[in-house]
Amino acid sequence: MFFTVECKALTVCLVGFRSTGPYYGRLVGRCKVFLRLVDQNQEQVNECVEGFGVIVLGLETSCDETGIAVYDTRHGLMAHRLYSQIAVHAEYGGVVPELASRDHVRKTMPLIHEALAEAGITVSDLDGIAYTSGPGLVGALLVGACFGRSLAWALGKPAIGVHHMEGHLLAPMLEDNPPPFPFVALLVSGGHTQLVQVDGIGRYTLLGESLDDAAGEAFDKAAKMMGLSYPGGPALSKLATTGDDKRFAFPRPMTDRPGLDFSFSGLKTFTRTKILALAVDGVLADTDKADIAAGFQAAVVDTLSLKCKRAMQQTGIKRLIIAGGVGANVRLREQLRVTAEAMGGAVYYPRPEFCTDNGAMIAYAGAQRLAAGQCSDLAVAVVPRWPLVDLPAVAHSVGAEAVDG
Numbered sequence: 001m002f003f004t005v006e007c008k009a010l011t012v013c014l015v016g017f018r019s020t021g022p023y024y025g026r027l028v029g030r031c032k033v034f035l036r037l038v039d040q041n042q043e044q045v046n047e048c049v050e051g052f053g054v055i056v057l058g059l060e061t062s063c064d065e066t067g068i069a070v071y072d073t074r075h076g077l078m079a080h081r082l083y084s085q086i087a088v089h090a091e092y093g094g095v096v097p098e099l100a101s102r103d104h105v106r107k108t109m110p111l112i113h114e115a116l117a118e119a120g121i122t123v124s125d126l127d128g129i130a131y132t133s134g135p136g137l138v139g140a141l142l143v144g145a146c147f148g149r150s151l152a153w154a155l156g157k158p159a160i161g162v163h164h165m166e167g168h169l170l171a172p173m174l175e176d177n178p179p180p181f182p183f184v185a186l187l188v189s190g191g192h193t194q195l196v197q198v199d200g201i202g203r204y205t206l207l208g209e210s211l212d213d214a215a216g217e218a219f220d221k222a223a224k225m226m227g228l229s230y231p232g233g234p235a236l237s238k239l240a241t242t243g244d245d246k247r248f249a250f251p252r253p254m255t256d257r258p259g260l261d262f263s264f265s266g267l268k269t270f271t272r273t274k275i276l277a278l279a280v281d282g283v284l285a286d287t288d289k290a291d292i293a294a295g296f297q298a299a300v301v302d303t304l305s306l307k308c309k310r311a312m313q314q315t316g317i318k319r320l321i322i323a324g325g326v327g328a329n330v331r332l333r334e335q336l337r338v339t340a341e342a343m344g345g346a347v348y349y350p351r352p353e354f355c356t357d358n359g360a361m362i363a364y365a366g367a368q369r370l371a372a373g374q375c376s377d378l379a380v381a382v383v384p385r386w387p388l389v390d391l392p393a394v395a396h397s398v399g400a401e402a403v404d405g
């Protein structure tokens with residue numbers, strides 16, 4: 001009781017002194033360290049830390065985007081910067097890991113300076129640093145981990161390695177109307193397609209996943225076969241808007257049997273067969289290309305929608321979130337909205353720029369875990385393969401409350 005009153009008094013004082021200029025950040029940092037040192041009751045400490053919030057710098061370098069952001073648990077997203085390596089990899093038709101790592105090295109520090117300037121803070125105002133530590137390309141991950149871990153060490157602040165897919169999964173929390181727990185998450189990126197029951201941060205149950213290609217990977221491979229530019233997903237979905245999605249009978253894989261797993265490699269084979277049948281001297285007519293794109297997209301979207309509906313029925317949870325790069329797909333967003341609403345539920349998704357890789361989702365996820373007292377040790381460690389369900393739970397999460405399904 002005495003401890004709680006002391007902590008609350010400290011919080012009120014610090015909030016009152018917010019205008020003390022450059023020393024405020026340092027003062028708050030010292031007080032938070034003090035609170036953790038005397039920590040007897042994590043709930044009480046969390047309640048008090050929440051009073052003045054934590055400000056976290058997030059670094060995302062797992063693949064071909066350098067994303068840097070600053071997130072404050074009291075005031076929300078303060079700044080974010082994104083640099084896409086599309087131009088670097090376009091001529092190779094896909095991501096070249098070594099080039100990705102080198103480009104992250106070039107861009108990380110300048111973007112950190114830009115993000116801090118946009119947020120109007122200096123490094124001494126930061127309470128911690130979050131970096132993507134997996135899954136992803138090992139060299140690319142190591143760049144963010146080295147920068148993040150070293151900067152935190154130099155500043156004497158905690159650092160945390162964030163799971164990239166947890167970043168995606170929590171990205172809808174960055175929006176004005178964040179979903180309360182529990183919810184069902186459809187994670188659709190270039191490397192993963194998963195349905196997850198989310199009961200809180202780190203409280204994840206895998207409901208189903210792709211047995212072969214991820215949805216984004218299938219989009220990229222089909223686009224490449226049609227000669228579309230890298231990255232294939234956005235190019236294919238743009239072309240699909242001009243095509244007839246009923247001309248070809250694309251299959252809806254694994255929808256005729258129970259369960260929540262996916263398989264997209266058959267769609268790739270179907271696409272290849274159609275291209276070979278229609279191409280004249282290796283060239284497809286524009287209408288054929290557009291009709292194949294439309295048929296392919298409709299098959300992926302129908303399959304994802306059906307499994308989402310099944311997952312909501314199976315769990316009895318009516319809130320659905322969509323996250324990951326394929327979540328930027330307009331037709332998928334619209335169809336899932338209709339599906340969820342028809343079931344008396346609701347769908348939540350991040351703005352399109354936070355569906356694809358970005359630093360804001362890493363800063364957000366890291367801030368939640370740092371605010372709960374979690375942090376990584378001093379090793380610069382990355383985990384290229386890392387099951388989401390292995391993450392520890394966060395008992396108390398800032399900004400979202402557990403409610404009944």
Ligand code: KG4
Pocket residue numbers: 063188189190191192215216217219220231232233234237324325326327328329330355356357
């Ligand atoms: O989440 P993300 O940026 O990176 C990974 O974690 O993999 O997802 C990238 C994937 C790529 O496969 C890309 O083609 C796909 O998301 N993607 C799309 C769209 N925008 C990005 N797929 C379909 N429609 C889109 N509009």
Ligand code: ZN
Pocket residue numbers: 164168189190324325356357
């Ligand atoms: Zn991603």
